[in-house]
Amino acid sequence: MSVMYIDEAAAHAGQEVTIRGWLRSRRDKGKLHFLIVRDGTGDIQAVVSKATVGDAQFARSAELTQESSLVLTGTLRQDARAPGGYELDVLRLDVLQVAESFPIQPKEHGTGFLMEHRHLWLRSSRQHAVLRIRHEIIRACRNFFDDRGFTLVDAPIFTPNACEGTTTLFQTQYFDETAYLTQSGQLYSEATAAAFGKVYCFGPTFRAEKSKTRRHLMEFWMVEPEVAFAQLPDMMDLAEQFLAHIVAAVLKSRRAELLLLERDPAKLERVTAPFPRITYEEAIDILQRKGNPAKPGDDFGADDETILSKEFDRPVIVHRYPAALKAFYMETDPERPDLALCMDVLAPEGYGEIIGGGQRIHSHEKLLGRIREHHLPVEAFQWYLDLRRFGSVPHAGFGMGIERAVAWICGLDHVRETIPFPRMLYRLYP
Structure with a gap:
């Protein structure tokens, strides 16, 4: 036998x-x-x-x-x-x-109870299906980049500085100096892209944002490609090919799990390139026509993204936001310096942003000026400035949060089910 x-x-x-x-x-x-x-x-x-x-x-x-x-x-x-x-x-x-009486029975349990018993809830058929799909998404991410000649070069989790300021970072003592848990591997990926051309990093990231929305976790996983000589249009092309590949992989290998979750495969089958692309200004027009109070210069919140994403049957790319809304490293449009060469990809059905990225500043002088404008410590970014002193080229990239992608593809109401042990504002156990 x-x-x-x-x-x-x-x-x-x-x-x-x-x-x-x-x-x-x-x-x-x-x-x-x-x-x-x-x-x-x-x-x-x-x-x-x-x-x-x-x-x-x-x-x-x-x-x-x-x-x-x-x-x-x-x-x-x-x-x-x-x-x-x-x-x-x-x-x-x-x-x-012979097991003791199992706490989770085939009846209705509150979310708080299930999260308290997350270590046991993972055994349910629903959670099993979600995490099988998560595994497939991660495998598809790696296959997509590996098959296209990207090199995986992981970024550190401890960092001496922040990508976008320190207000939403977890601070920790690193022997005799202060360190932060990374919120993105992007800056380090820019360094490795200058060495390898096409790279991606894939690992845990942390945001100390005191948010309790259905889209937020304190610890999540992100895949971040970065490409030397690439510009914003290249990233929009790459992002739509990437998402279409991931969804196709799940439909091929995890259809049974989607059906168990009562996820309509027909909605995912529409996720094919090309995706609709609209400017930030066009997005404002859509919101205003829908009765939303958004006005030029406003950043988009979850409600705004939900309205926009429900206008399309597949992901939509919103590009060229006001530069004032974006990080210090974002390149500006040469024809409209008030706009950043950036993009967000919004998932349909109200799931909102799942990809954010764009083109990076490649001028040493311009980047130095932006660091000073944002009151960031120049000495902490000296290595990052060095990348603009030794063979600088236009380059671009993006990041996709795995948990938001899982929530969208599975049709889940909250990201807490997309990772084995979620870390939320008031949840550190188990």
């Missing part, structure tokens, strides 16, 4: 196999017990017959509770009526542990 994972059932039909897992549920019918067992790769129905396993093992089977751990040996057979299309006729049952 062979030890088998449940998702390998098709290769073992008719064979005697061993499955190791946990009990999801049990249904009794006379001298038969029907066990739904999960092993992390899938679910399978196992049939325990008193006539086959004997009195002792049948009695042991009757003691099993939700999440009890067990090892089952039996004959695997195809059955279209069974979960997953296969069923195990049990010959032997070994119980590793």
Whole structure:
């Protein structure tokens, strides 16, 4: 016999196999017990017959509770009526542990209770589906850039300075000096792009923003490509190809998980390039026509992004925001110096911004002036200024938050379900 994972059932039909897992549920019918067992790769129905396993093992089977751990040996057979299309006729049952009463039962639980038991909530079929899709999105991100000649060059988590000021950063003591938990790997990616041409970094980022909206986490993961010699139009092209690739990968490999989440695949099938592109000024016009009080010079909040994104059936790229709204490093439009060569990609169905980026200042003098205008410490950015002294070229990039992308693709109401252990304003446990 062979030890088998449940998702390998098709290769073992008719064979005697061993499955190791946990009990999801049990249904009794006379001298038969029907066990739904999960092993992390899938679910399978196992049939325990008193006539086959004997009195002792049948009695042991009757003691099993939700999440009890067990090892089952039996004959695997195809059955279209069974979960997953296969069923195990049990010959032997070994119980590793009869679990205590499981806190999460098949009934309605409050969000606070579920978050307090997040370490156990992860075992539910819904959370399993979400995190399987997250895994697929991450794999698709890496494949997209790897297949296009990008080099993965990770950025540090401890940084001596901030990308956009220190008001929303977590500060920590780094021996005898102050350090911050990174809010973006972008500045370091600019350095590696000057060495490798096309790069991306992928890792955790942190924002000490005291926000409780459904789109915010204190700790999240971000993938950030950076390309030497690229300009804003190049990034808009790259971003739409990137998102279309990710959505196609999920539709191909995780359609069953989308259906379990009751996510309509038809809405995702519309996510193909090219995406609509509108300027910031055109976005203001749309908002005003919709009765929104936005006026030129205003930054967009979640409500504004929701209105804009609902105007389109696929992501929309909003570009050339007022320079005053953007970070110190953002290049300005040579024809309109009051505008930044930047973009935000807004996901449809009201999910808002999932990608932000643009073209970086490549002039040493201009960047130095912007650092001083923003009252940032020049000495902390000296290495960043060096990039403009030794072979500076136009360059551009963007960042995509994994959790917001997962929330959109899965159709979730809140990003707290998109990461195994979310860190929110009032949530640091478990």
